[in-house]
Amino acid sequence: MPQEVGALSKVRIIDLTDERAIYGAKLLADLGADVVRPEPLEGDPLRQRGPFCNDDPDEPSLWHAFFASNRRFISLDLETQTGLDQLTGLIANAEIVLVSEGAFGTSDLDLDVAMRVNPALVWIECSSFGNEGPWKDYVAPDLVAGALGGSVSTTGDVDTPPLKAFGDLNFVVSGCYTAIAALSALYHAKETGQGQRVDVPVHQCIASCLEHVFMWYWYSDLLGPARGRALERRGSLHWSNMYVVMQAVGGTIMVTPTPDIDAQLTWLIEADEFGDLFEPEYQDPANQAQFMARLMEVLRTFVGSKDVEALFLEAQSRHAPYGWVLPIEKVGENPQLEARDWWHPYSIGEHVVKGPGTPYRFSQTPWQMKPYVETDVDAKRVLQDLGWDNDR
Template identity: 25%
Template structure:
């Protein structure tokens, strides 16, 4: 396959975000071919310093969501810096920010004024609770919106404490909805010439993830319990422990799959048992069915069960660790792991983009930018003279020098990571 420019080639994005929800959004836009200019404070995106894993001066957390971007350092606490930011915003197609509502305006970047001056500008605001409503001024991070949305109440096992999802879904879903908003606004702008201001709330995104559980609650008047590794509606859609101690999952959610599952497990008599004759009957008698299936799965190792079930067209898989899943991705031929190299001795392996085009190879991506590495180049591209940039640097309004590597920051294997807190941005 040939390498072609991405669908967003020619689209310029100003990234005013920190931590995770916004950087995840803008990384997707970069993977789609947009030029993403990441505006950072003099001390950088706070996530550059999240412990415990570092590659050079930057944390693995930061490196995981900032590839293929350019970094410009601007001090928004100075009037000159605010003017630079306004000039940058006026030179792009899309601005993405995840300040708390009202903070961008206090920093000289009022979305309404910017859009009045630049009607074609698409502005995407990501926040914990949206630009309107009684909670708009509250700070929010991933775990907060997971808790408020009901998602945490569904995670874990009955009788145990609620659990945060193992991935920061509050941030990631908010970032994905922000991408959708930006793309929809760009499509509309291609017809009308007018941009939009999108209001993306992380809590709203988490509520949308409730899916059928929300409708179960409203239709049946129930409080859905923690799900563990099972399904509220399908007792053969769950995990089992096999004879070698490993767990596998099975998704036998049709009558044909139920019969095939019983055949593979050697319990064909269950298909003739009236208690399990239909999906409704199996659910009504789940407490009786579960131990029978659990006992059968203990007779063989997990890998053997998976092979046999897949052979009979019953969806099944072993539960893998993160390193195991990455090992599979490296050999699957889908380029879902990407090795990035900054040319200065730093390398990091990240998860690649899941977006694929049948007529072009996925983009390789570039190493996340050093702090301020592109300040001078970007400002000169939008019309600043070299002398003007020198003056701004001398005044401390902008900075183009990346910091020296932190000798106290330990180097770490590129594939390592950390479940650090993530958020929607701060003042």
């Protein structure tokens, strides 16, 4: 029987992150950890990020409700000794502290003192570029971080600028690394009783998640045909030339003849739409690259006359990994997500909004979504957990 507690139940975390690592704190909170997020008296600046409930900036931020899910919030006045004592108490009572360099409260913390009080403390510090090096003081929101980290240069097309992905996906990467660092260091602390600090530089995090970019730089001579060591942005065309978005009737679809090219050819033969693919010039193994290029051209013609949904389902029934390019409103009514009961109600103040479920399901420790509440609803309980009484 599944237990009604999350995987990280009883793990106490203080969340002093900004955009660069807040997704990591979210992952840990959604897995059941008790994550307390202190914020300034005037409120977390991330509460100002859109979109908002009822499209009204005076209503709760949907961005914040998503990224700061499952937290307990407490506002602290760090201009006062009481506020500083509260922050110190929270740190002393925590197993993990997640910090974004320069975020609220971080200038008032002393890692050495905290580690002396709690030698098993896990301290994760996410910064844009690390603590050393010529760019250590550079400022880099998601777009700039992605530009410098390498994710922007291969996205876009010949007639567009280089593009960032929709959303804060560069910071999703650094957020994930923050969570991985925290859980790995926690494992070690549980085994040995020794805490430690882990540094998470966003720049290297992004550069570690570029798929082919470094591969092409290092091995371009093995990968041929020669295209240089830096690949260009070229729309949806994959670096392998084997995946590209094509126009069908009623929409666009990502088409690939891989991984089973024979099966794709069989489909074209059955449809009598194989064009000139079996002409002698394409049968010579020495002309493999020309054959593949011609195959993609034939597929573009083949796809162009088909209804996009029917084509997608037919491809998948043949185990061909085509992907229908869905707008977000179609994603919102996706039959797979409905069948898996994936969507989850978000309780945001007075609002209940259908929202995303979890990226993974644990058979014994299921995911839970607590109501998203105003700043100080949980503050009293948070302080009581530290042993502070009502008077104090």
